[in-house]
Amino acid sequence: MTARQPAVEGVFAALADSTRRRLLDLLAARGEATATMLASELPVSRQAVVKHLAVLDSAGLVRSHRAGREVRYAVTSQRLDATARWLTARALEWDRQLMTIKQLAEASDMRK
């Protein structure tokens, strides 16, 4: 694992799918689960769950580890947190821009 910046758009794309959001919710509630356990709670096949977990994994939203013959998955919050921070920074940038538009518009109104 390298110390890279968050792949924000990977996170957005991963979260764009409702099954993957549901998987994250289930994992968050359970702490840890296998693909088989998750598939039993969703209207999709185990193979589909494995594919969705791979997308979540590559977006850095879940991690997995082997326990005997099983692969167990768990939520990692770091990427989600980083993405939330990124969005916050971008929203603050918009606030600055809106403030500048406000100042320019109000200044030029006063000059009239």
Next chain:
Amino acid sequence: MVSDRIEREIVIAATQDRVWAEVIEFAFGVGEAELAKHGVRKGSVFVADYRIHGKFPLRIEKIEPKHHLSYRWASAFPGIEPQANNSTLIELTLATEGHETRLRVVESGFASLDSSEETRRKAFEDNTAGWASEFEALRKRAELEGSVR
């Protein structure tokens, strides 16, 4: 959960006409009169010159003078026209409230960006720097006008 959009707004003590003029300057880098010469309308592409950051083709999604402007731009790729997978949508909406004007901005479409994370990070940094310098230029021009009058 993380949302795929940013929504911000501000109330401005100026007429909707004045705010619209500043919104045009902000988005296109030219004034209303200059923009009118280009016949910008829905579907057309206007190349905005953001000075040292490059020229950015903006695809107009909707333009309703004094009320609404929305466009797509590929902020990470100077000179490249916006496509679904390289751009975000920016929607600016104005509404008069008494003697003031409410300006709302929505930026959306982060989920469809399929660039590498380096490109994404660069896009953010470029956007931030580009907007900052754009506004700095606007501010200087406004102050200059103020002192001349």
